[in-house]
């Protein structure tokens with residue numbers, strides 16, 4: 001391994017709190033998994049709640065677009081404490097890339113309240129005790145996220161914050177082109193808002209990553225992706241990263 005690879009490897013583990021601890025067991029019962037998730041990520045020192053397999057996928061996508069000169073910036077819509085975007089900035093740094101930005105899009109006040117009539121499963125989860133009291137709707141402030149970038153020595157002019165609801169920030173965001181778009185806003189509307197505003201800016205050869213495609217119990221994320229793909233005649237195959245996350249590479 002080169003020093004750069006070692007750096008990225010170490011960073012992944014620190015960001016996901018897996019240097020000395022294990023990820024929560026996805027095979028455990030739902031109650032055990034939620035408790036593990038709470039302890040490991042929410043109450044723990046993790047800066048990202050991505051499983052390592054998703055960090056590896058993100059690394060592969062960003063390195064690939066750089067290697068093949070696919071033009072554009074990289075973005076994550078839904079960043080929580082910022083870990084995945086910090087990792088993207090680190091990858092660009094490790095490759096000596098100075099002409100691409102990392103866009104960090106979030107309300108920085110947690111998930112939006114879903115419409116209970118249109119999205120009953122999401123509304124139920126949103127109003128649940130665990131989400132409200134323990135997860136606090138996954139809110140992390142802009143100040144904290146900036147502080148996290150700064151703590152890793154990665155807060156610089158190649159990092160651009162988009163604060164607000166996606167429906168308000170993304171349509172007018174001053175993004176020219178994207179090479180990687182990572183969607184992690186959890187819900188139907190958050191996913192659809194990102195696809196509607198950003199997919200047209202994605203370069204051919206670039207990647208879309210959808211974190212929650214396989215989650216069926218509490219979100220309609222999959223429906224948003226399927227509807228968008230059907231409406232825009234997107235037929236590139238979706239590739240699974242793990243039990244929930246998928247990605248595809250734009251070919252036309």
Ligand SMILES: C[S@@+](CC[C@H](N)C(=O)[O-])C[C@H]1O[C@@H](n2cnc3c(N)ncnc32)[C@H](O)[C@@H]1O
Pocket residue numbers: 047048049050076077078079080081082083084085105106107108109110111112137138139140164165166167184185186187189190193
């Ligand atoms: C699951 S967390 C993201 C996890 C993150 N990618 C990581 O690496 O840990 C979901 C995030 O999406 C944000 N979010 C969801 N829908 C949003 C919307 N419509 N507008 C703005 N932020 C949104 C929430 O504030 C939250 O920070």
